[in-house]
Amino acid sequence: MSSEQNNQPRQILVTSALPYANGSIHIGHMLEHIQTDIWTRFQKLRGHQCISVCADDTHGTPIMLRAQKEGVTPEDFIAATREEHLKDFEDFLVEYDNYHSTHSEENRELSELIYNRLNDAGHIAKRTISQLFDPEKEMFLPDRFVKGECPKCGSEDQYGDNCDNCGATYSPTELKNPKSAVSGATPINKDSEHYFFKLTNFESMLKTWTRDGHVQEQIANKLDEWFEAGLQEWDISRDAPYFGFEIPGAPGKYFYVWVDAPIGYMASFKNLCDKRDDLNFDDYWNADSAAEVHHFIGKDIVYFHTLFWPAMLHGSGFRKPTKVHAHGFLTVNGTKMSKSKGTFVKARTYLNHLDPEYLRYYFMAKLTSKVDDFDLNLEDFVARINSDLVNKYINIASRVASFIGKKFDGRLADDVADHPLIKEAQGAAETIAEFYENKQYGRAIREIMSIADKANKYVDSEEPWVKIKDETTAPQVQVVSTVCLNVFKILTIYLKPAIPAMAEKVEAFLNVEPLQWSDISEVLQGRTVNKFKPMVQRIDPKKLEAMIEEGKEEAAAASAPQLADPLKEEIEFSDFDKIDLRVVKIVKAEHVEGAEKLLKLQLDLDGVTKQVFAGIKSAYAPEDLQGKLTVMVANLKPRKMRFGVSEGMVLAAGPGGKDLWILNPDEGAQPGMRVK
RNA sequence: GAUAAUGUAGCUCAAUCGGGUAGAGCAACUGACUCAUAAUCAGUGGGUUGUCGGUUCGAUUCCGACCAUAAUCACCA
Numbered sequence: 001m002s003s004e005q006n007n008q009p010r011q012i013l014v015t016s017a018l019p020y021a022n023g024s025i026h027i028g029h030m031l032e033h034i035q036t037d038i039w040t041r042f043q044k045l046r047g048h049q050c051i052s053v054c055a056d057d058t059h060g061t062p063i064m065l066r067a068q069k070e071g072v073t074p075e076d077f078i079a080a081t082r083e084e085h086l087k088d089f090e091d092f093l094v095e096y097d098n099y100h101s102t103h104s105e106e107n108r109e110l111s112e113l114i115y116n117r118l119n120d121a122g123h124i125a126k127r128t129i130s131q132l133f134d135p136e137k138e139m140f141l142p143d144r145f146v147k148g149e150c151p152k153c154g155s156e157d158q159y160g161d162n163c164d165n166c167g168a169t170y171s172p173t174e175l176k177n178p179k180s181a182v183s184g185a186t187p188i189n190k191d192s193e194h195y196f197f198k199l200t201n202f203e204s205m206l207k208t209w210t211r212d213g214h215v216q217e218q219i220a221n222k223l224d225e226w227f228e229a230g231l232q233e234w235d236i237s238r239d240a241p242y243f244g245f246e247i248p249g250a251p252g253k254y255f256y257v258w259v260d261a262p263i264g265y266m267a268s269f270k271n272l273c274d275k276r277d278d279l280n281f282d283d284y285w286n287a288d289s290a291a292e293v294h295h296f297i298g299k300d301i302v303y304f305h306t307l308f309w310p311a312m313l314h315g316s317g318f319r320k321p322t323k324v325h326a327h328g329f330l331t332v333n334g335t336k337m338s339k340s341k342g343t344f345v346k347a348r349t350y351l352n353h354l355d356p357e358y359l360r361y362y363f364m365a366k367l368t369s370k371v372d373d374f375d376l377n378l379e380d381f382v383a384r385i386n387s388d389l390v391n392k393y394i395n396i397a398s399r400v401a402s403f404i405g406k407k408f409d410g411r412l413a414d415d416v417a418d419h420p421l422i423k424e425a426q427g428a429a430e431t432i433a434e435f436y437e438n439k440q441y442g443r444a445i446r447e448i449m450s451i452a453d454k455a456n457k458y459v460d461s462e463e464p465w466v467k468i469k470d471e472t473t474a475p476q477v478q479v480v481s482t483v484c485l486n487v488f489k490i491l492t493i494y495l496k497p498a499i500p501a502m503a504e505k506v507e508a509f510l511n512v513e514p515l516q517w518s519d520i521s522e523v524l525q526g527r528t529v530n531k532f533k534p535m536v537q538r539i540d541p542k543k544l545e546a547m548i549e550e551g552k553e554e555a556a557a558a559s560a561p562q563l564a565d566p567l568k569e570e571i572e573f574s575d576f577d578k579i580d581l582r583v584v585k586i587v588k589a590e591h592v593e594g595a596e597k598l599l600k601l602q603l604d605l606d607g608v609t610k611q612v613f614a615g616i617k618s619a620y621a622p623e624d625l626q627g628k629l630t631v632m633v634a635n636l637k638p639r640k641m642r643f644g645v646s647e648g649m650v651l652a653a654g655p656g657g658k659d660l661w662i663l664n665p666d667e668g669a670q671p672g673m674r675v676k
Numbered sequence: 677g678a679u680a681a682u683g684u685a686g687c688u689c690a691a692u693c694g695g696g697u698a699g700a701g702c703a704a705c706u707g708a709c710u711c712a713u714a715a716u717c718a719g720u721g722g723g724u725u726g727u728c729g730g731u732u733c734g735a736u737u738c739c740g741a742c743c744a745u746a747a748u749c750a751c752c753a
Contacts, residue, residue, distance in 0.1 A: 143752070199753090218681075222748075225679060234753060258753075303753055329747080336746075366689075372682070373746065380688050383702050391715055399712035442689075446700075453701095456716055465711040477711095534713055 011291035012050040013284050014040045015265045017301060018057035018102065021081040022066055025088040025347040027359070028330040028337060031374055034363050035327065035441070036296040037094040041497035042436045046517045051279065053268040054089075055100035056082045059244035060257035061142055065182060067243075074243045078103055088347040092356040093500055098275075100268035102260055107267035111260045112248050117316035118197065125196040125233060132172050133190035134180040140192065140239050141172070145182055148175030195237035195247060197259075202311035203231055215306055215324050218371045219299075223306060234308060262309045265295070266318075285318050292322040299326045299371050325439060328373035339555035342548040349554065353547040357499045358385050358539055364498040367441040378544060386538045388445070389502075392452040393495070394535055396459070397488045397509070400481035401532030403464055407474070410528040413482040417523040421458055421483055425451050425490040429520050432494050441498075448494045455487045482525060485510065490520055505535040580635035581651075581675035583665050584610070589622035592643050600643070601625070601650065603632055606672025610634065613646040619660035631663045631675055 016036040019029055036052060043050035058078040067077040078101065086099050100106070118124055132141045143159065150158045158175070172178065173189065180187050210223045235256065237247060242254040266285060273279040284291040297305050302324075310320040329336075332343035350359065362381050365388065366374065404410060416422065428447055435444035462480045467473035489506070493515050496503040507514060511529050587609070588602035597615040599622055612632065633649045640646075652662040665675075 221680065225749085226753095229679090229749080232751065232753075235751090256752090299747075302748090308753075331746080334745090368689090375688080377688065380702075384688080386713095387702060390713060395712060395715060397712090399715080402711065446690080449701075459711075460709080460717045463709085463711090465709085468711080481711095536713090538713065 010043070010048040010050075011284065012043055012048055013269060013291060013293045014043075014050060014052040015268075015293075015295050016052075016054050017295075017297045018055050018261055018264050019085055020062075021056045021058045021078040021085075021101075022062050025085055026337070027332075027345045027347065027350055027376070030092055030094075030347055030350075030359065031330045031363060032296055032298060032327060033089060033094045034092065034360050035367055035439070038360070038364055038441065038497045039294075039296070039436070039439065041095070041500060042433075045493070045496060046433070051097045051269065051272065052095070053098045053100070053265060053272060054096045055098075055102055055104075055264045055268040056085055057257065057261045057264065058082075058101055058103040059242075059255075059260060061139075061145065061238075061242065064241065064243035065145075075103065088351070091351050092347060093360065095500075098268050098272035100264070100271050102264035102267065104267055104271065106270040106274075107260055107264050108245050110266050110270065111245050111255055111263050114263060114312060114316040114318075115255070115259075116248060118312065121315055123198045123201055123315045124236075125198055126193055127196065128191050128193050129235075130173075130189050130191050132178065132180075132187035134183055134185055134187055136183040136185035137180065139182070139241050140190070141180055141182070141187055143172050145180065146172040146175060146178050146187060147181050148172075148178035150175070192239050193253075194235050195250065195253060196233040197236050197308070197312070199231045199234050199307060199311055202314060203227070205314055206231075206307060206311060209310055209320060210306060213323075214310075214321060215302075216326060216369065216371060219302055219306060219324070219326050222302065226303070226307070231307070258304055258308070259312075262304065262312075287317055287319050289319045293319065294323050294325060295321050296325045296327070299328055302326050325369075326371050327367075328371050331373050331375045333377055334375055340552070342551035342555065344555065345547060345551050346554070349547060349550050352550065353543045354539070355536070357502055357536070360498050361385060361389060361495075364441045365445045367439065368443075369439040378548075382539045382541055382544065388449055388452075389499075389536055390538050392449060392456065393488075393491055396452060396455045396484050396491070397506070397532060398534065399459060400464065400484045401509075401529075403468060403477050404481045404485070404529060405531060407468060408478045408481075410530065411478075412485065412525050412527055412529065413475075413478040414526045416479060416482045416486060416525050419479075419483045419486075421454065422486050422490070422523060424454070425487045426520055428494075429517075433517075436497070444494070448491060451487065452491055455484055455491075459484060485529065486524055489515070489524060493517060493520055502535045505533070509533065509535075578635075579633060581631055582634040583629055583669045583671055583673040583675060584632050584634075584650075585671040586625045586628050586630060589620075589625040591617070591622060595643055598643065599625070603630075603648070603650070604671050605634065606670065608672075610647040611645065612648050612650060613641055613643060614650045614652075616650075616652055616660055616662065619652075619658050620662070625662075628662075629665050629669060629671065631665060 014036060016033050019025060025033075033054070040050050040052040056078060058074075058081075063074055063078065067074040070077060082099075082101055089096065089099070115124070132146055133139070134141050134145075147157055147159060172187075178187050179185070206223075207227060210220050215223070236259045237250070237253045238244070238256050240252045240254065244254040244257060245260055247253045247255055266281075269279075269284065270281050273281045283289060284293065295305055295309075305321070305324050305326075313320050331337065332341075332345075335341075335343075337344040350356075358381070362376070362384055363374070365384055404412065428451060432444050432447050435441065435447065459480065462476070464477040464480050467480075468477045489510055489512070492503050492506045496515060503515065509530050509532055510524065511527070512519075512524070582605050584603040584605050586601055587604045590600050592598045592600050592613065595613075595617070597617050598613045599617050599620065601612045601614055603610045603612055610632070631651045633651070636648045638645050638647045650662055652660050665673075
């Protein structure tokens, strides 16, 4: 292709928004990550140096509390989530060059660097503000962690920022009977010094930047509203306890998660540069960099990416994004994803039932460069995949492959390079490339499918099934088939960014190296192809139903009341029956020399005495126990301990320390009785 | 409540940047064909472009009001 050979290879860095480490990836996330991946694969196919990076966004109060609740460190919690996220993306054929974490050394260094530069340049302010504070947990409460009665309509159990019932909005300090959602305590007002980023210093820069082709028109309009409303200073600090990075020179103050989240793009790239010789961080991020930086984001986080982020970069001497690509939300059958309808589909749930390339193709087929919401209509989804992919595209190969295979030994004809249909398919390359480049994926598909239509018409008009029966016309069939397979190859290149795995199967069938965009002009002739095997199956609507059904079940399970300490795996009665629980009388209790936690108990089971070492010293004095009845596991295998043999366990409840309570049978129970 | 959006055939979407007799794919129907994962090809039907009003020789496209939908904001930004 002449025109792109004139183009210099570009250096392009691409990012998707960093998924928050507090939950699973769902198909809404996939809308973004798939369109990013398609764009990235397209650029790579064209021969550019295109690097895509992502990471988990790991900081903030919700993560901290979630980890506490699950009894693990935040570090362990986010590490596990990252594994899950990465696996989901990989299985959807989303190929990041690097998938990092915002909780990384690179990110800490870059966050500090950017902050220090902003601070030195006078872009940071400090002032004291008053916020609700949980006196029990000793932490400041974000709005969402305060609940109470709506000051307007009096509805109970409303969040700190607005009322679900009457729609009123207010500040959390206005709530009646406010309660901390963390501890249940009544919050108090407390002063604290906060750090602010003076966004207003960048107003004129931003006004120019946002009208300079870096954002979509719809976004630029939205930004005008925000400019008109007036920019505000941005509160970038949070007080300890907070899971994040401490602000340099400000002990006990942490960067608000949204400060280090976008810096995570740079950190992930930095991490990659350190692993690769051919990448230089400064080439991409210096203020005068000629490389491109493209961010793909949802419309909900436009503010952060088009105001704060460019301002932070500008103020700290880095380059600004080339383009911020915002997309709308994913709806299913025209409405918001709903857990109860089963349309809130997790990435994993989808993968349990359907081929990822179905969804990749469907997204491709309907995406535009606009910020409008994207509707996944399930009926349309089935129709679109089956008709476009199977009936039109793959069908071209499927219907001529048998001629080539059976009648011509798998050998293609010679001299088809000038065939008008091949020329036409090749001629669409630049138009399609432009659609890709501008994210008009839907238009690209329309263009591609119209070529597929022409190929199918061509086969019909040539009637190879008739010609093959006549010796004089039979050789023409080899030409017709070769033309079709060449068009098929070209279509495969056009579609490859969306359906890479299918393309790989096509490459195996055509007996060619991995196809590149430049292969569009290479014509396959006078060579052999392999036996045709179908590259994709029709969608079975039953599988789609099964997926929705599983989504419903998940939702039902999730909405059931959850125990903070989840139940162990279910057991059979026979498992329970193995445990012999007995009522016992504590005849003697004494301290154990040298033991920190243990008491030595003599337990009477109606004549038989058992000796048990119990870790309840922190909660009970020996004299309080003597003469009491309690319950023990009597058939536990005796265990030799440092201080002697323990012949069972007494049952106690509680988290430990002083909070430990042994069980007491009700009045009338006698030592030795079986508990069942 | 405020703001900017969106509302086009049964379904999903198009309609050149500041107006000139509404297009495509799928579905439906009719016919052809049998090479192909019952696919494909030819053809037909189907829209007073959310409603009402205005500007204009003429509006899906401009203006106003209303209705519907989802979104953003109302110091999280």
